[in-house]
Amino acid sequence: MSASPKRIELPALFCSADRAEHGLSRYQPTRSRGATRIHRGVYEDAGRTRVVIAPRWADPTWIEVQQRLAALQTVRPDAVGSHTTAALLLGLPTPYRADALLHVTVPFGTRPVRRPGVVGHASRHLDPRGHCGVRINRGDLVIHELAGHLRIGDLIAVFDALLGTWQDTPDLTAEELRDLLTGRVHYRGRRTALEALTRARAGVRSPGETRTRLAIVAAGLPEPEVAPAVRLPSLPTAIHPDMAYVGPRIAIEYEGPQHRLDESQWDRDIERYGALVRHEWIVIRITRRTSAARFCREIREALELRAVPV
Structure with missing residues (x-):
């Protein structure tokens, strides 16, 4: 309860x-x-x-x-x-x-x-x-x-x-x-x-994140870490993207409907995305309407751009 x-x-x-x-x-x-x-x-x-x-x-x-x-x-x-x-x-x-x-x-x-x-x-x-x-x-x-x-x-x-x-x-x-x-x-x-x-993985915050991770693995791509701690010089504390490939600096964020309805959550998301981009991270944002084919293609392209074998 x-x-x-x-x-x-x-x-x-x-x-x-x-x-x-x-x-x-x-x-x-x-x-x-x-x-x-x-x-x-x-x-x-x-x-x-x-x-x-x-x-x-x-x-x-x-x-x-x-x-x-x-x-x-x-x-x-x-x-x-x-x-x-x-x-x-x-x-x-x-x-x-x-x-x-x-x-x-x-x-x-x-x-x-x-x-x-x-x-x-x-x-x-x-x-x-x-x-x-x-x-x-x-x-x-x-x-x-x-x-x-x-x-x-x-x-x-x-x-x-x-x-x-x-x-x-x-x-x-x-x-x-x-x-x-x-x-x-x-x-x-x-x-x-x-x-x-x-x-199964600890730290998952929504079923949409689970579906995204399973689709990534099913496409033959490396499994991303779930909610890893990422420390950036411009932020006082570590941030936790939904999923990420920390070494090549690729973050995957699943945007559930609650992100748009909660203004405080939305503000935190914007701040986090901005900090990641400033530090040359690639941020791939996904919603429940994003097809698996599309986000897997974007992830594959990002991995290839960072010279990660796929």
Whole structure:
């Protein structure tokens, strides 16, 4: 949870048995009183609200997933948020859309949830924890679930987040993450997880940086250092480009949307870029719209200009 959470007001939830409390008769269409069905037998009442204490970075997708999971748990309290559903609510970068399927897990031996829009699992490895008004599986068990559920590139992004500073995800050392992945002998995707661990890096600040680094390596280019300390005579302290080839003085900066929205961040970026250029660094700036072919070509040209074999 963020050190500075925020309060979010969401439509109140109710079950079919509670229709009368929300001003609806047994046969009255729910839409006639501003109620919307979320799951079979569960509705949200637009005329009433409930308050959720959410992380400061919670976006519309986070809010939608929290509401859908909370609605499901009103009728299936044994259904624990898991896999990418739990990962999204924990702030991990997963390829999850608001209209994607919910993943929930029940104790082994219990009948998994079978509902439209829901993927049900049953597992012996279940330890429910309260989180922002819903119940999700314990964080380390979620990592094991993701190992058997995500492609390796997406799993590397998760590990980068765990080792880095993206949002409020737990800070782990590489040794702690390795212990987490090797401490359990049998789980689906273990081999993929251990391979992803060798390619994860500490200090990554966004999933966009992960995707950029992986694309650079996939293009056959040398892997840049992540957030190296660069000391320039004109600055009092070291700066940390997102990625860099320090020897040939080439910096790679990934410009996420938060850079434009945060004026202080933007000012610091401008100062850093100016200092690098004054000291004859090549600065390659990338956004999420920059194609991999384009930025890899620019990096290759910069390396060749600095006489680095590629």
